[in-house]
Amino acid sequence: MRKLEIDDFKHYTFLSGLKISPDGENAALVRTKVNDENGYDSHIFVMHGEKPVQFTSGGKERSFIWDSDKSILFPGEPYKKFNERQKEGAEVSSFYRLPIDGGEARHAFTLPVTAGQLEKIGEGLYAVLANVSADRTDFSPINIYKTQEYFTNRKKEQELCQIIDEVPFWSNGNGFINKIRGRLFIWDENKCTLMPLSPPDTDVFCFKISSGGEFAAFAALVEKNGVKALKSDIYLCNLKDFSVEKISEQKLFVYDFDFWGKNLLIAGSKQEKYGINENASFYLLDTAAKTLSLLSEYDYSSIESTVCTDCRYGSGTGFKVDGDKLYFVSTVDFSADLFALDLRTGEIERMTNCGGSLDFFDIKNNKILSVAMLPGKLQELYQLEMGELKMRSSFNTALQNELIYIQPEHLSFKETEDFEIDGWVIIPVKYKKGKKYPAILNIHGGPKTVHGDIYFHELQFWSSKGYFVIYCNPRGSDGKGNAFADIRGKYGRCDYDNIIQFLDEILKKYSDIDVARLGVAGGSYGGFMTNWIIGHTDKFKAAVSQRGISSWQSMETISDIGYFFSPDQTGIDIFGNKDELWAQSPLSYSPNCKTPTLFIHSEEDYRCYMVESLQMFSALKRHGIDTKICLFRGENHELSRSGKPESRIRRMQEIIGWIDRYV
16 A cells, blocks of 8 residues: 555546436436546446446536436537537537437437526426526527527627626626526427526526426525525426416525425525524425425534535535435534435434435435445445445545555544534554654634545645644534534634644644644635634644635625625624624734745635735735745635646645645
8 A cells, every 4th residue: 555645636536416217227427537638527327237337438428317217318518510609609508318228329409508407397398497697588599500699799798898786796616697697497309499487587596396297496596786685585387387486485595495295395594593504494385375384493404415525526416305205415413414304294314324424315216325435435326225325336446445544533522612522633644653743733614514534635645744634623513503503703712712622632642743843724714714823823833724714894795605694604794893893804813923824715716705815915924924825727716626636736735835844
């Protein structure tokens, strides 16, 4: 076995999009790997017998649906005659059919929109969700051939001047979204027509089709005075006559929903007690009576894994009704597992206890497949049998058998308010007792995520470079209920105390950590906390702040989520107590900083815009602190997880180089 190298993630396999066929006999998923062109290739794999087999070769097949029991439908490269029009700015999506019993993929149809999601309603009939300009009215496929005038004019206008008259005006990973709306369409393949279903003033973000194909439901947000609402309107469409009716108006912050018969089962939050981070409870929306009732309260996250890692690319289903049960992924403590809510009794059953992260799943005819990261392992496909996850793939097995993996040691302690704080230590590779080693404290993002026992490439890399690696889940993290996660108005207080106390506990237990050689690093919320730490203690000899927050004022006015996130999390908006808002901002403590600090940011990070790092960097420079900033071009808030491979490598090189230099 050998030590892990900085670029070994280029050989990992990432899985997403798991779906079981309508008859329950087959399953397929998407496998993604780094290619030789500083990007990622994705292919569709279909289960044949006990193992998944590659079925596509284009490299761009990042999603699909089952078109029948024996065929899949997937978006691919624009059909040959649409290539030039797409380059000129036209919005097109070409779909291809592939029989799983043999044969080539054939072009099925091309849509005059950039489709984000497609679901089958019936034979030749599909629901399509696409982001389109609010002023666009013509969606006739024939106009792809006839004219480019609309797209040509829009492209010229945007190259000259970006108009902004809404909030949010941009979105991380999507760029400027002013006057862009998610719209739901019906595509009739036989008639070659694309019909808008949702009203033009709504921004649809989620839709579902009932099991019999009679109804479609969609959740949408609306702007009021140019500011997007947080709570959703929910609409119901009768797919026989395509009539649309609003059945719920801004009662819940909707995380996800699904049909249960003709009614809707919703994971949603009223945000009344714990603000925007309040965990979803389960509600039943009677579509006929238009009444909303609480079905079951729940104190944990309920639609996805929040266990953080840098070894995922893409996602899958985390919320689905099957029969009289709702199956959902939830993070409890520091493990994400599959749970089932009995919709008749309201009782919740834990289906798995994997100790790691069950990332997503699908279920059909009592067959449950999932993609999970079990402790110490990269993603694989599993089948749930008799309460046990049985491995059905070995995408990453051979590589992992080559690499030295250091199992994190779990530790916990009770903090002052009697909450239990979980944390971990990874010892250095080839650790020798009695020898002194430097250490890096890592702080996760969110803050409502968790560290856990799963594979984390960068943390293992630091261990391979001779560092103790320390990390924990302070107050504000997920997995322990709403009260634990609620740090509104307390950023930098109880969470800071938890982190420093955990570090002190580790230093007591591991005498081989050199207390004079400590580094600290973190991204997003971890970047905020790194900025806060260097203004409140000199215990660290080097710091790396990544995509963090330095000023709540700029965060509120510039971030794509700032207009609601910042006032909620601080308890103050920019029109309130400015002294208190400044007191909660790390930038205000920059005169206290003595720690050499590296800032890493992406130029297209619209979640925490680069102004956050630039402000902090400038302040430290003016106070004579050794500092520099690395701005990554063409990258966004997801740089460390899904950025271009060479950017990810350069980022890790800058971090380890900076910490090596000082500790």
